[in-house]
Amino acid sequence: MELRISQQMTLLQKLEILTDAAKYDVACTSSGVERNGDGRGVGNTKLAGICHSFSSDGRCISLLKILFTNECIFDCRYCQNRRSNDVPRASFTPEEICELTMQFYRRNYIEGLFLSSGILYSPDYTMELIYQSVLKLRTEYRFQGYIHVKAIPGADQELIWKTGLLADRMSINLELPTAESLRLLAPNKQRRHILAPMRMIQNGRIQNQNELMVYRHAPRFVPAGQSTQMIIGATPESDYQIMTVAENLYQKFDLKRVFYSAFVRVNEDAMLPALPGGPPLLREHRLYQADFLLRYYGFSASELLSGQRPNFNVLLDPKCDWAIRHLEQFPVEINRADYETLLRVPGIGVKSARRITGARKSARLDFQDLKKIGVVLKRALYFITCNGRMMYKTRLEEDYIVRNIIDIKDHAALSGDGITYRQLSLFDDTDAGIPAGQAGVYSGRSILR
DSSP states (O other): OOOOOOOOSOHHHHHHHHHHTTTTOOOOOOTTOOBOOOSSSBOOBOTTOOSSEEOTTSOEEOOEEEESBOOOSOOOTTOTTOTTSOOOOOBOOHHHHHHHHHHHHHTTSOSEEEEEOOOOSOHHHHHHHHHHHHHHHHHTSOBOSEEEEEOOTTSOHHHHHHHHTTOSEEEOOOBSSSHHHHHHHOTTOOHHHHHHHHHHHHHHHHHHHHHHHHOTTSOOSSTTOEEEEEEESSSOOOHHHHHHHHHHHHHHHOOSEEEEEEOOOOSOOTTSOOOTTOSOHHHHHHHHHHHHHHHHSOOOHHHHOOSSSOSOOSSSOHHHHHHHHTGGGOOEETTTOOHHHHTTSTTOOHHHHHHHHHHTTTSOOOHHHHHHHTOOHHHHTTTEEBTTBOSSOOOOOHHHHHHHHSOGGGGGGSBTTTTBOOOOOGGGGGGSOOOTTOGGGGSSOSOOO
């Protein structure tokens, strides 16, 4: 393939431009695959997560997160790299991608690579460059660490297939929750071109799993699965619409993760909303919490929200809010409730529910036992009994529980004279006790219990 990339910049200059250009892409994780090196190459892949996430043993793991190029033939209104923007442009070569990855790895800065890209010349040309980079890294440099790459919508499926045999995870950004919003803000992109490679990767994984049952040493195709990303707040979709889209992606495309990215207004454009309170970080946080409920707690989108109640409560996490709206199902007896019921109790997470079902086989549990197990009693005590008794004398009343669960600093957000609480709109985020500039607090990493 003829390489049409300018070499007028130094590698360091390119790195500065293309790492900065990648900062708004949050759809990266290594969760879901583990591979040890075979002694002939460099690196290995651990099961628990890269890109400044945390592994099961508490380690913070990072990757080299870059764009192959920030050149782009598209003109998406929300993107800082859009064609019409006057920004410094740069492109790596496959050799430079390999050199950077190996240098960072040997210095123990990273454990893997996350490689995305703008569209240089055409989807096929860009996908071919990404494939050549990963192929060279795997074969010539013998790199056996984690690699996550973006599949380019509209690229030839054979290129995506060949890349998937070398990468651990692939992702295709959905960009915006609905096709209408995509047409409005990204008129050069089509929903069918995004969903087609998603379906191809899903079918390829199924085919590959069948091959591995017959041929144990067959190459693995995208072993860590695929993910996607949606921008939140750039268009008027409700939380209910967003969670319904995510639920369909999990069920119909077998995605491992849906990432939510609070809209940041990096371009001056009349079609983009003005957000006086800044990026909707609390909304992003609530969506991540609800996403955990879909994936691990057995909830459906229609249980958490509805057309009549389309947005999450800014004062309460989605699980606690659901429980308060369904007090007829509580309290539950810890020593008798099944695993699925325990998962619906605020303050009880996946691990603590498993520990409860295991521990009560040998003894009846009380509240001190639950505290040792890891149950957050501050929230759980309103919804459970141990041996027929509640922890304190409490009332199963909506206002009473809300008053005691929310932090005292949030009491000012209660409506009227403070006797009842209301569902605040998402435009009230600035009243929810979120200090300015604390983006990292609401990054979607918190464990939902």
